[in-house]
Amino acid sequence: MSIRLRSLRWLVLYLVSSSVLAAAPDGVVAVSHPAAAAAGARTLAQGGNAIDAAAAVQFALNVVEPQSSGIGGGGFMLIHLAKTGETLIVDSREQAPAAATADMFASEGLAMPFPLASTSGLAVGVPGTLRGVDTALRRWGTMKLAATMAPAIELAERGFRVNHFMAEDIAHDGGRTQLQPETAATFRPGGVPLAEGDWLVQRDLAKTLKLIAARGPDAFYRGPIAHAIVKAQQRTRNEIGAAGQGRMTLSDLAHYQVAVRQPLIGHYRGWTLAGMPPPSSGGLTTIQILKLLERFPLGNAAQGYGFGSPKTMHVMIEAMRLAFADRAVWIGDAAAVPVPQTGLLHPGYLASRSALINPDNRMLTPQAGNPLPWDTSLAARPHASRTHRESLHTTHFSIVDRWGNIVSYTSTIENTWGSGITVPGYGFLLNNELTDFNFMPSADAAEGNPGANDVAAAKRPRSSMAPTLLMKNGKPVAAFGSPGGATIINSVLNVILNLIDHGMTPQQAIDAPRLSVTHATGPVSCEGGARFMQPRFSVATQNALRNQGHTGLGEAGTDGCRQTIGSVQAIVMDIATGTHNGAADLRREGAVIRVKPALALPDSRL
Numbered sequence: 305m306s307i308r309l310r311s312l313r314w315l316v317l318y319l320v321s322s323s324v325l326a327a328a329p330d331g332v333v334a335v336s337h338p339a340a341a342a343a344g345a346r347t348l349a350q351g352g353n354a355i356d357a358a359a360a361v362q363f364a365l366n367v368v369e370p371q372s373s374g375i376g377g378g379g380f381m382l383i384h385l386a387k388t389g390e391t392l393i394v395d396s397r398e399q400a401p402a403a404a405t406a407d408m409f410a411s412e413g414l415a416m417p418f419p420l421a422s423t424s425g426l427a428v429g430v431p432g433t434l435r436g437v438d439t440a441l442r443r444w445g446t447m448k449l450a451a452t453m454a455p456a457i458e459l460a461e462r463g464f465r466v467n468h469f470m471a472e473d474i475a476h477d478g479g480r481t482q483l484q485p486e487t488a489a490t491f492r493p494g495g496v497p498l499a500e501g502d503w504l505v506q507r508d509l510a511k512t513l514k515l516i517a518a519r520g521p522d523a524f525y526r527g528p529i530a531h532a533i534v535k536a537q538q539r540t541r542n543e544i545g546a547a548g549q550g551r552m553t554l555s556d557l558a559h560y561q562v563a564v565r566q567p568l569i570g571h572y573r574g575w576t577l578a579g580m581p582p583p584s585s586g587g588l589t590t591i592q593i594l595k596l597l598e599r600f601p602l603g604n605a606a607q608g609y610g611f612g613s614p615k616t617m618h619v620m621i622e623a624m625r626l627a628f629a630d631r632a633v634w635i636g637d638a639a640a641v642p643v644p645q646t647g648l649l650h651p652g653y654l655a656s657r658s659a660l661i662n663p664d665n666r667m668l669t670p671q672a673g674n675p676l677p678w679d680t681s682l683a684a685r686p687h688a689s690r691t692h693r694e695s696l697h698t699t700h701f702s703i704v705d706r707w708g709n710i711v712s713y714t715s716t717i718e719n720t721w722g723s724g725i726t727v728p729g730y731g732f733l734l735n736n737e738l739t740d741f742n743f744m745p746s747a748d749a750a751e752g753n754p755g756a757n758d759v760a761a762a763k764r765p766r767s768s769m770a771p772t773l774l775m776k777n778g779k780p781v782a783a784f785g786s787p788g789g790a791t792i793i794n795s796v797l798n799v800i801l802n803l804i805d806h807g808m809t810p811q812q813a814i815d816a817p818r819l820s821v822t823h824a825t826g827p828v829s830c831e832g833g834a835r836f837m838q839p840r841f842s843v844a845t846q847n848a849l850r851n852q853g854h855t856g857l858g859e860a861g862t863d864g865c866r867q868t869i870g871s872v873q874a875i876v877m878d879i880a881t882g883t884h885n886g887a888a889d890l891r892r893e894g895a896v897i898r899v900k901p902a903l904a905l906p907d908s909r910l
């Protein structure tokens with residue numbers, strides 16, 4: 305079946321919903337933008353599998369949500385193959401160039417100011433998204449790269465309506481759409497920021513996508529686009545001069561490689577999770593927090609727990625503080641530094657860490673633990689690394705096809721609008737992913753600090769991206785993930801607790817307000833800024849947390865839970881009925897589209 309994108313618009317309007325759709329044995333896409341969801345649905349309707357549809361969605365997102373992800377960035381794609389039951393990760397995380405050094409974001413013993421460093425070419429990592437998508441397609445897809453790019457090319461050439469979220473991101477861009485002329489020309493034509501409802505055509509981007517469709521990824525990694533990328537990332541900010549110039553070379557681009565990894569597996573109350581291994585902290589830290597919490601009856605209101613109770617929120621905060629203390633010291637690119645994964649997830653180690661949580665009192669600022677005795681290598685006690693703020697943007701989508709193949713994919717250009725540098729003549733934004741590294745080198749052999757996330761040549765910066773697959777009795781039941789920098793981990797965690805401990809439906813689990821702490825010191829971020837976020841965290845609960853010494857909630861008696869955290873797009877597989885559903889997030893323009901199977905099903909190649 306072949307459906308033109310334009311004629312799919314009615315279908316989008318008809319089927320797009322932020323609530324769970326009626327059950328049916330269909331393919332389902334859940335994406336943060338309806339036009340990108342339609343690209344995935346069109347691909348499924350043409351007989352493509354989940355990997356083909358994921359490619360189409362990612363390219364379309366590059367057009368309609370260019371501030372969050374694209375071929376100038378990187379990501380982590382979790383793939384579950386129905387036939388073999390295998391789950392694997394395509395890691396297309398950006399890499400530091402060969403000339404990167406541990407002190408490149410430091411100047412005269414001080415970290416460069418983040419706003420300057422992150423909008424200079426120095427922050428640009430070697431992009432991985434295109435190689436990642438191409439690798440996934442070649443190995444597990446059924447369609448050609450060019451076919452999966454067709455919807456994106458149409459969207460870039462013909463244009464699309466700027467939605468509320470893009471308009472807001474332009475209006476509140478921290479200067480990133482204004483600093484470089486090519487970016488300003490696209491998103492602020494004539495100096496006027498695009499507003500909701502404006503029509504956006506991206507001719508340069510369409511040309512680039514056509515070039516890649518015609519010549520393959522080498523046009524990007526070795527051809528004319530590579531030359532343009534190298535030149536563009538030599539741009540710097542006057543305030544930091546040559547120190548802010550990117551160090552990427554043609555050789556770095558030509559040698560970029562994706563890694564196909566095994567997922568990290570964790571267990572929680574009889575459920576199994578497959579999550580991201582390093583260089584993402586997504587899987588390790590999520591599983592750590594769950595294991596620290598497992599001894600508390602979080603769903604039991606009779607014992608003072610239950611959703612949104614002070615007790616539940618307190619122990620969640622404490623578990624997050626402990627796990628993020630470990631994350632700051634121990635997690636980085638395991639190809640470059642030893643990451644004690646076995647120790648960090650060892651039941652003995654986790655029991656010793658969980659014992660630090662007092663259900664009635666807030667602990668003092670926790671230090672990272674020492675998982676090394678529970679592991680096989682090294683044996684010194686660490687001191688915390690300095691960390692810096694992390695961006696709140698990125699994107700996540702989830703897809704299941706009619707055969708049961710699943711993709712859960714988080715991708716990013718790091719900050720909203722990335723580095724703010726559009727590659728001249730090619731119309732796509734470059735990432736600022738290298739700012740996910742420590743700005744100041746932290747490795748210290750005497751102190752036992754491994755410098756897990758210090759910059760190094762060809763290293764991947766630590767990520768928080770956490771596409772996750774939830775399984776019961778060995779069968780996939782849900783796949784989801786979120787954008788949001790370090791808060792990604794907590795968005796995924798909140799959804800897991802809502803599903804497993806609080807018995808919510810997938811849509812309720814996504815709608816419910818979230819709680820997040822991303823540093824050992826706090827502070828607490830919590831939601832309540834939109835009406836759909838139910839049930840609310842009451843002011844009485846917030847007062848109880850304040851009285852325990854938790855910070856970030858504002859004045860006593862006020863509602864300090866006003867934030868918006870993440871944007872979770874999920875697909876759900878009902879084991880009992882064999883049906884597939886989706887649930888999407890109103891925190892962006894989340895869209896679920898269900899695609900009915902064609903009458904004559906082409907066999908999946910998987």
Ligand code: GLY
Nearest residue numbers: 718767768769789
């Ligand atoms: N840049 C966001 C992340 O990797 O977590």
